[in-house]
Amino acid sequence: MTTIHIGSRKSKLAMWQTDTVAGMLQESGMETKISSMETKGDKILDVSIAKIGSKGVFTEELEDQLGNGTTDIAVHSAKDMQSILPEGFGLIAFTDREKPNDVLLSTNKNIAIDDTSHKIRIGTSSVRRIALLKHF
Template sequence: MKLKIGTRGSKLALWQTQYVAEKLRAGGVESEVVVINTRGDKRQDVAITEIGTRGVFTEEIEEQLQRKTIDLAVHSAKDLQSSLPEAFEIAAFTEREQTADVLVSHQPNFSLHSNQPLTIGTSSVRRKALLKHYNPHLNTVEMRGNLQTRMAKMEAGQCDALMLAYAGVHRMEYDRSIVHQFSTEQMIPAVGQGSVAVEVLASLSSEKKKVIRELINHEITEQQLRAERAYLKALRGGCSVPVFALATITDNRLLLRGGVVSLDGRTLLKDQATGSKELPEEVGEILAEKIISQGGNQILELARK
C-alpha cells in the first residue's frame, strides 16, 4: 500500500507531514508528499480575518482529497474548521505536544514587564485579544507568514517579540529564542493546539482508514480534541475568532476549560465543564452552553462583523 499525503508547503507543515509519513513507514506503509498552496498561504499581505473565517488553510487541500489526487491531508489541528464538509472526516490525531503559547525574541534581555514600550507580533485574534486583556501595556502588530518569515521580520525590527505556539517553535528548533512561556491557566490555547490532524474522504476505503488510524491516532489526544472541537462547533467558531479551550484527562474524567474574549480585550468569559472521557462531545457542548448563557454569542457576533 502507498498513500499520497497532501500538505501546505511551509517548513512546519512539511515537518508535520514527515512525522506522519514516518509513522506510516514504521508500519510498513510507504507514502508520497504532495504540496498544495492554500488561500492562507497565497494571501499573506492581509490579516487572516480579511481572507475568511473558515477553511483558510484547508479548502484547497480538501479539493484535492475530493478529486482523489491525495489519500489523506495533514493539518495543524488548530487550523481545521470545527465543522467539516459532509464528504470529509478526521481519521486520526497525533499525540499532542505541549500546548502553551510562548514569546520568542532576538533581544537577549527581553522582559514582558519592561517599562519600555514593547510590540508583539501575532496573526491570531485570540492572542491579540488575550494580550489586551492581561497585558494592556503591550502593543500588537499583524505578523503573517511561516515561522521563518516571521522570525526574519522580527529580526528586521518589525516587532520586539513574536507570540507563537510552543509546538511549532519546538518543532522548528527555535527553543533558544523562547523568552517567556504563558501559563495555560491564564492564556488558554486555541482548540487543537499542539496536535496534527489527519483528514480523509469519508468514502476512503475502510482498509486505508484502518491503517491510518492504527498507525497514527493517539487515543487520549483524540478524546481531548473531540471535546474541544465540539465546544468550538457549538459556538460556530473557527481559527479566526477569539475562542479558546483546553481539555485534560485524569483517570477517566475529562476537564474542559475554555471561553471567549472580546477583540478589545475588555470582556473575558471563562468557565469549565467535566465529564467522562468516553463522552467528550457532551462535555464540549456543556461548556458551550455555559459560555453562551453568559453572553458568549454576542461577543462572537461582534467579532465576526
C-alpha cells in the first residue's frame, strides 16, 4: 500500500488539523506519514507578519517539500495561504469548518462593533482583519 506523506507546520493547531486529515485518509484505507517543520513565519517572532515582506511565510517551506517530492500533500489553515497559489499547486480538499468566529474583548460592556455612535480602537496584527474592520 502506498503511504501518503503529509507536510505540516509544528504548531499545535496545524498538527491537530493534520492529524484530522491523516485520520480521514486512514479511514479510507490509506497509510499516512506526517512530516512537521517550522516555517519562516514560525521562526520570526519579533516582527509582525505584514512587515516581513514576503508571501507565504507560513507555507513556502511546505510548498518546497511538495515541489521536490518529499511530501505528497500539505495541510494548511486557509488563513495562512496566499490569495494566489504558486504555479503548479492546487487546492484538493477542504475539511468541515470548525468554529469560524473571532471575538471582540473589552472591559466596557456597552461596546458593540456595529455601534457607530462613537469610535472604538481595535487592536489586531492580522492584515485581513484590518481590511475587514475598515468596512464597519
